[in-house]
Amino acid sequence: MRETLQLSWHVVVRNWRVYAKDFLANISPTAVDPALLLLALGMGLSPYMKEVEGHPYTAFLAPGLACTTAMFTAFFEASYGFYVKMTFEAIFKAMLTTPIGVDEILLGELWWVGIKGAMMATGVSLVLACFGLFTYLPWILAMPFIGAAVGLACGSIGLIASTMVKNIDQFQLAYAFVVSPLYFFSGVFFPVSAAPVWFRVMVNISPLYQGARLSQMAFWNDFHAGEAIVRTLVLLMYAGVLSLMAAKRVRKRIIL
Numbered sequence: 001m002r003e004t005l006q007l008s009w010h011v012v013v014r015n016w017r018v019y020a021k022d023f024l025a026n027i028s029p030t031a032v033d034p035a036l037l038l039l040a041l042g043m044g045l046s047p048y049m050k051e052v053e054g055h056p057y058t059a060f061l062a063p064g065l066a067c068t069t070a071m072f073t074a075f076f077e078a079s080y081g082f083y084v085k086m087t088f089e090a091i092f093k094a095m096l097t098t099p100i101g102v103d104e105i106l107l108g109e110l111w112w113v114g115i116k117g118a119m120m121a122t123g124v125s126l127v128l129a130c131f132g133l134f135t136y137l138p139w140i141l142a143m144p145f146i147g148a149a150v151g152l153a154c155g156s157i158g159l160i161a162s163t164m165v166k167n168i169d170q171f172q173l174a175y176a177f178v179v180s181p182l183y184f185f186s187g188v189f190f191p192v193s194a195a196p197v198w199f200r201v202m203v204n205i206s207p208l209y210q211g212a213r214l215s216q217m218a219f220w221n222d223f224h225a226g227e228a229i230v231r232t233l234v235l236l237m238y239a240g241v242l243s244l245m246a247a248k249r250v251r252k253r254i255i256l
Contacts, residue, residue, distance in 0.1 A: 062134075188212055
């Protein structure tokens with residue numbers, strides 16, 4: 001077990017070194033996109049809107065942006081990024097000629113999407129905190145854990161997709177019919193409390209919604225212990241189950 005953990009960490013280090021080579025280019029969209037979205041939607045629409053659930057629209061929008069950044073980062077890394085390494089660059093075939101095996105590759109890739117999710121959620125939260133949108137700064141320490149859990153769940157969706165597509169263009173299907181609905185209908189842009197019952201039920205089974213609600217609690221310093229525990233457990237369940245599903249499918253694909 002110890003050797004597996006050590007070898008899988010080498011996969012993480014390899015991914016980090018590749019990512020760090022163009023760190024500024026890689027990190028720029030992560031920091032700039034949420035800030036621009038906040039300016040365009042939040043500050044642009046706030047003068048025309050009443051408060052949303054007791055918050056200005058910019059403050060309502062901010063927590064979800066941190067989670068959606070973790071989701072997009074993890075999904076694209078685990079779908080396009082994983083597929084390119086597996087199919088075009090033959091990175092995994094090269095790794096299999098070393099002591100690193102399939103299990104170590106899988107564990108390393110899952111660690112990596114979790115770490116990237118944590119990094120992005122925290123980085124965006126720090127940027128948004130500069131706008132005064134984080135009510136109680138110590139709660140920002142919760143964002144790496146929320147981002148990591150969202151990253152694992154959504155990254156696993158990307159890994160599953162990478163085992164199902166026949167070519168790289170087919171990832172558009174997963175993005176259009178899975179990721180986009182999660183993005184638009186997980187309580188990020190509008191509250192779901194006044195929505196029809198059927199819609200609230202659908203939203204409540206979304207992994208991103210669990211992260212968005214936890215993020216809102218952190219940003220607004222409005223923790224409800226019972227809800228926080230339930231949301232955390234559901235999000236961790238999604239991360240665990242989807243990771244296991246991804247591992248089973250990816251193991252077969254890498255071996256083939």
